[in-house]
Amino acid sequence: xxxxxxxxxxxxxxxLQIRTRLAERSDLDVLSIPEAERRNKDMRAxxxxxxxxxxxxxxxxxxxxxxxxxxxxxxxxxxxxxxAHRVHPDWAYGFAEMDGAQRALIAKxxxxxxxxxxxTGAISLIRPLVAAGILPADYPVSVNAVSGYTGGGKQMxxxxxxxxxxxxxxxxxxxxxxxxxxxxVPEMKQHGLLDRKPIFAPSVGRFAQGMIVQVPLHLADxxxxxxxxxxxxxxxxxxxxxxxxxxxPLAESAKLARLDPTELNDxxxxxxxxxxxxxxxxxxxxxxxxxxxxxxxxxxxxNMDLMLGLKH
Ligand SMILES: NC(=O)C1=CN([C@@H]2O[C@H](COP(=O)(O)OP(=O)(O)OC[C@H]3O[C@@H](n4cnc5c(N)ncnc54)[C@H](OP(=O)(O)O)[C@@H]3O)[C@@H](O)[C@H]2O)C=CC1
Ligand SMILES: CC(=O)N[C@@H](CCC(=O)OP(=O)(O)O)C(=O)O
Numbered sequence: 364x365x366x367x368x369x370x371x372x373x374x375x376x377x378x379l380q381i382r383t384r385l386a387e388r389s390d391l392d393v394l395s396i397p398e399a400e401r402r403n404k405d406m407r408a409x410x411x412x413x414x415x416x417x418x419x420x421x422x423x424x425x426x427x428x429x430x431x432x433x434x435x436x437x438x439x440x441x442x443x444x445x446x447a448h449r450v451h452p453d454w455a456y457g458f459a460e461m462d463g464a465q466r467a468l469i470a471k472x473x474x475x476x477x478x479x480x481x482x483t484g485a486i487s488l489i490r491p492l493v494a495a496g497i498l499p500a501d502y503p504v505s506v507n508a509v510s511g512y513t514g515g516g517k518q519m520x521x522x523x524x525x526x527x528x529x530x531x532x533x534x535x536x537x538x539x540x541x542x543x544x545x546x547x548v549p550e551m552k553q554h555g556l557l558d559r560k561p562i563f564a565p566s567v568g569r570f571a572q573g574m575i576v577q578v579p580l581h582l583a584d585x586x587x588x589x590x591x592x593x594x595x596x597x598x599x600x601x602x603x604x605x606x607x608x609x610x611x612p613l614a615e616s617a618k619l620a621r622l623d624p625t626e627l628n629d630x631x632x633x634x635x636x637x638x639x640x641x642x643x644x645x646x647x648x649x650x651x652x653x654x655x656x657x658x659x660x661x662x663x664x665x666n667m668d669l670m671l672g673l674k675h
Pocket of ligand 2: 444445446466478480481505510513514515516519546565567603
């Protein structure tokens, strides 16, 4: 029997991308709710209960509601793409490459919280360096980022693309999260193994998909006499032996004059760069990903496969 998958929220931005990725899979039975019924709670409850694995692509409140519908129905496993359960102790954090044990934890979990797009980039750079003892857990970390506007879901897509929208956004690029209380901060702190909240400065550009996340560091405030090469070696060692996260060779990074946030669009990959100049005492760590790929839907499909013992 093929595993039955239900994508709750399949007509939204993340849900549609997951459905597209599953369209050609003959090893799964995808249960689909008609678009007009997408908010029909009784019908959703039936689908949720008959699925072997439900992928929630809903706002936080609706995700919590779906989890409550499944309470006591322990045969349905859940991947939640919302922010609702990412620092919850009962949920496995769905970032398989973040440390050596995570893949196995995800594979056996009933409840998996898919990471946020920005935290995927930030944690990928921070956590291995904290774990290696290079980045002190109390370092005052800043995370500066730009996302494509699909990161804001259907609502922001309409605001950016439709000039007739009453809340139309005409800017080519804007900062937000200006109160420094973005919902991704707790997740970056916890899974980044940090003692202090990072300062997170996100922004959105007038491009649909793609993301750059930057973590600049002063080498003098790290542990030991660390160089650009030392940081690169630590990241390369951490990500050896898998094919999702690439640590770009230092010589290749050194040749770049610009970095395009859309470079990995429509892939489920992430590239990590170590930028700087030897002897200058500073480094800028950069993650490049598709906010809808490794940042959301690609990661959800990767987690689904791990949980079902399929690919990956
Ligand atoms: N977009 C991205 O890059 C990322 C998104 N995420 C997360 O994924 C989740 C989904 O986001 P996204 O796809 O962008 O959002 P969208 O707004 O594009 O899609 C959400 C979908 O959920 C439906 N929905 C909303 N409320 C309910 C409800 N009460 N019951 C049933 N269906 C409901 C919406 O229906 P309707 O059309 O009627 O509103 C819509 O189809 C969010 O939690 C988001 O934070 C995570 C990582 C990245
Ligand atoms: C551009 C934009 O608005 N992005 C969203 C984050 C997108 C995302 O990662 O969703 P999760 O919150 O579920 O992780 C934001 O900043 O709230």
